[in-house]
Amino acid sequence: MRVVRAQLDNGRRMIGVRFPPVLIALAEKAASDETRLRQQLTVDYQSFTHAVLLASLLLIMAALRSRCGHYIFAMWFLSIFFFFFLA
Numbered sequence: 001m002r003v004v005r006a007q008l009d010n011g012r013r014m015i016g017v018r019f020p021p022v023l024i025a026l027a028e029k030a031a032s033d034e035t036r037l038r039q040q041l042t043v044d045y046q047s048f049t050h051a052v053l054l055a056s057l058l059l060i061m062a063a064l065r066s067r068c069g070h071y072i073f074a075m076w077f078l079s080i081f082f083f084f085f086l087a
Contacts, residue, residue, distance in 0.1 A: 056080065 002018045019027075059076045 052080075052083070
């Protein structure tokens with residue numbers, strides 16, 4: 001690394017740090033890897049959320065068709081409550 005002084009077009013002087021090209025390439029690769037990982041985690045979370053919603057709908061349908069529907073509905077409600085609000 002080197003300390004660099006430069007003068008801008010408006011006459012102001014600035015001091016900066018010049019990094020070696022090897023470090024710049026490593027930083028760009030790390031940033032792109034992090035971006036790709038964040039996108040993958042977002043897709044995985046959305047898929048998981050869709051699966052939870054589908055399972056919830058299936059449980060509600062089963063509760064409506066069974067004799068012990070209110071127990072199944074109560075279990076579903078409590079599981080969703082604990083999952084979303086206490087996690």
